[in-house]
Amino acid sequence: MFRVTQSDLADPVTSSLSRTGESPRANEPVLANPAPPIVTIRSLTKTYASGLQALKSINLDIRKGEIFALLGPNGAGKTTLISIICGIVTPTAGQLMADGHDILRDYRAARIKIGLVPQELTTDRFETVWQTVTFSRGLFARAPDPAFVERVLRDLSLWDKRKSSLQTLSGGMKRRVMIAKALSHEPNILFLDEPTAGVDVELRRDMWALVRRLRESGVTIILTTHYIDEAEEMADRIGVINKGELILVEEKTTLMKKLGSKRLTLVLQEPMKTIPDALAEWNLKLQSGGNELAYSFDINAEHTGVPSLLRRLTDLGIGFRDLATSQSSLEDIFVSLVSERGGRP
Amino acid sequence: MNEPAFNRYGVLAIYRFEMARGLRTIWQSLVTPVITTSLYFIVFGSAIGSRMTHVGGVSYGAFIVPGLILLSIFQQSIFNGAFGIYMPRFIGTIYELLSAPISPPEIVLAYVGAAATKSIVLGLVILATASLFVPLHVLHPFWMIAFLVLTSVTFSLVGFILGIWSKSFEQMQFIPMLIVTPLTFLGGSFYSIDMLPPTWRTVAYFNPVVYLISGFRWSFYGKADVGLEVSLGATLVLFFACLAIVSWMFKTGYRLKS
Numbered sequence: 001m002f003r004v005t006q007s008d009l010a011d012p013v014t015s016s017l018s019r020t021g022e023s024p025r026a027n028e029p030v031l032a033n034p035a036p037p038i039v040t041i042r043s044l045t046k047t048y049a050s051g052l053q054a055l056k057s058i059n060l061d062i063r064k065g066e067i068f069a070l071l072g073p074n075g076a077g078k079t080t081l082i083s084i085i086c087g088i089v090t091p092t093a094g095q096l097m098a099d100g101h102d103i104l105r106d107y108r109a110a111r112i113k114i115g116l117v118p119q120e121l122t123t124d125r126f127e128t129v130w131q132t133v134t135f136s137r138g139l140f141a142r143a144p145d146p147a148f149v150e151r152v153l154r155d156l157s158l159w160d161k162r163k164s165s166l167q168t169l170s171g172g173m174k175r176r177v178m179i180a181k182a183l184s185h186e187p188n189i190l191f192l193d194e195p196t197a198g199v200d201v202e203l204r205r206d207m208w209a210l211v212r213r214l215r216e217s218g219v220t221i222i223l224t225t226h227y228i229d230e231a232e233e234m235a236d237r238i239g240v241i242n243k244g245e246l247i248l249v250e251e252k253t254t255l256m257k258k259l260g261s262k263r264l265t266l267v268l269q270e271p272m273k274t275i276p277d278a279l280a281e282w283n284l285k286l287q288s289g290g291n292e293l294a295y296s297f298d299i300n301a302e303h304t305g306v307p308s309l310l311r312r313l314t315d316l317g318i319g320f321r322d323l324a325t326s327q328s329s330l331e332d333i334f335v336s337l338v339s340e341r342g343g344r345p
Numbered sequence: 346m347n348e349p350a351f352n353r354y355g356v357l358a359i360y361r362f363e364m365a366r367g368l369r370t371i372w373q374s375l376v377t378p379v380i381t382t383s384l385y386f387i388v389f390g391s392a393i394g395s396r397m398t399h400v401g402g403v404s405y406g407a408f409i410v411p412g413l414i415l416l417s418i419f420q421q422s423i424f425n426g427a428f429g430i431y432m433p434r435f436i437g438t439i440y441e442l443l444s445a446p447i448s449p450p451e452i453v454l455a456y457v458g459a460a461a462t463k464s465i466v467l468g469l470v471i472l473a474t475a476s477l478f479v480p481l482h483v484l485h486p487f488w489m490i491a492f493l494v495l496t497s498v499t500f501s502l503v504g505f506i507l508g509i510w511s512k513s514f515e516q517m518q519f520i521p522m523l524i525v526t527p528l529t530f531l532g533g534s535f536y537s538i539d540m541l542p543p544t545w546r547t548v549a550y551f552n553p554v555v556y557l558i559s560g561f562r563w564s565f566y567g568k569a570d571v572g573l574e575v576s577l578g579a580t581l582v583l584f585f586a587c588l589a590i591v592s593w594m595f596k597t598g599y600r601l602k603s
Binding site for chain 1: 349352354355357358359361362365366369436437438440441442443444445446447448598602603
């Protein structure tokens with residue numbers, strides 16, 4: 001397993017992935033100064049020969065240097081969207097620009113800027129790690145640069161495996177090889193399609209750390225996932241796609257503020273059988289066998305109702321030993337969004 | 346960095362990959378055809394050929410050399426051309442090819458170039474092997490090489506088309522086994538068309554392989570079933586027909602893109 005530490009981040013090997021002239025964008029407040037779009041999608045539709053309408057007039061801007069998470073249930077259109085931008089699937093209508101280049105008319109210039117890590121671990125069995133990464137660099141029109149390939153392999157902890165044939169590698173190692181292949185031609189837009197699907201917890205954390213380091217080196221990252229926690233953990237912005245429609249695009253923090261609700265849990269001194277009528281206006285729920293009283297409230301509301309609830313409890317002589325608040329997770333938001341549209345999360 | 350007008354690194358990457366695959370399977374791609382051809386010489390050239398008269402002034406053993414070379418070239422060109430593009434489709438690595446800044450002509454140049462290179466090498470090795478069994482003299486070396494290259498490229502293109510068309514390994518083997526091999530055997534590999542009864546001779550002229558073998562044999566012995574121009578023209582027609590089909594496949598994304 002490869003581990004990422006602070007010292008790794010300062011490592012010249014890591015920083016070598018940066019291109020000259022591009023400043024690190026780590027911790028840069030995206031909201032305060034939104035970067036210009038690096039990927040522009042306008043009125044994109046895709047209808048397969050079977051008649052399935054996979055994408056319905058998608059409009060989306062991906063900002064330079066951000067981590068954008070495309071969230072959606074299986075079959076929502078995530079992979080179709082990525083595949084169209086990368087040239088694997090032909091769009092039915094619409095316009096797509098990658099780093100200022102039309103992906104159809106000016107496909108060479110567009111594709112040279114893009115790296116893709118597909119969901120499936122598709123590798124040649126008999127090639128070595130070194131051969132397959134070198135192959136990818138050449139395929140993407142880059143002159144041989146063994147020093148750069150070495151840095152990519154070292155950065156992904158693949159250097160020791162460079163002479164191993166791909167069939168001997170574990171699933172986690174193969175996924176890293178796929179990433180190395182995608183990075184071999186120094187792209188500045190990286191698509192990660194379900195990067196942690198089917199990987200263990202440790203590798204998942206490693207992947208997250210790697211993605212952050214890539215972003216710090218100036219790479220714009222678009223990842224698809226149906227793991228909510230992955231989007232919550234990593235993304236600057238989130239797009240929710242369902243049944244081919246982009247339901248929502250929002251800053252992650254704004255999204256959670258806008259749609260999030262908080263939950264106040266009071267641990268009662270004495271268990272309660274029913275909620276007194278005097279507390280009816282707060283929409284309370286009893287839980288843990290009557291030992292806890294739960295109150296959901298909108299954090300953006302002018303009056304959350306929390307102080308008045310606490311005063312009323314004191315007036316009624318209902319004591320509590322402890323209280324805790326929790327923010328609703330992105331998962332709650334996602335479930336509610338998709339359910340509203342009649343989809344299944 | 347500006348994108349190049351011609352992705353030479355991409356073409357080279359695919360070409361080297363395909364040639365490396367050929368080296369990994371050298372028994373299948375080179376040694377097996379040489380052994381098979383040697384067996385043909387022993388059976389047809391020595392055992393049967395010793396009881397046959399000369400064909401058009403050429404000993405039977407020498408007469409079958411061009412046909413035997415082309416038989417192997419047809420089979421190996423189609424196999425290599427098909428396998429090269431079918432495997433990425435089969436295992437899923439085609440995503441990388443489709444997402445790369447490489448044009449359809451560059452893709453064809455790389456895959457077909459590699460398949461044809463292997464066939465040309467194979468043809469020359471079989472020629473060298475044949476020279477161990479029968480005395481050989483190539484009357485028109487330039488035309489011999491020209492036919493060798495053109496046939497290798499054309500049938501590698503046929504294989505490339507087959508590799509895109511096929512949905513399974515079975516389909517990929519179906520065409521060479523059931524169509525190309527019979528056409529080759531019936532196309533004058535082991536006999537002159539003149540040796541056939543008039544009716545069958547007329548039928549044979551509808552077989553495109555007749556023209557390829559005839560032209561190639563002419564480059565060896567200066568004798569042919571049909572004229573050089575006709576042979577060359579038929580080969581070029583087949584070549585350009587294949588190019589048109591490949592071009593259509595890439596334009597429409599046939600079985601490559603959804």
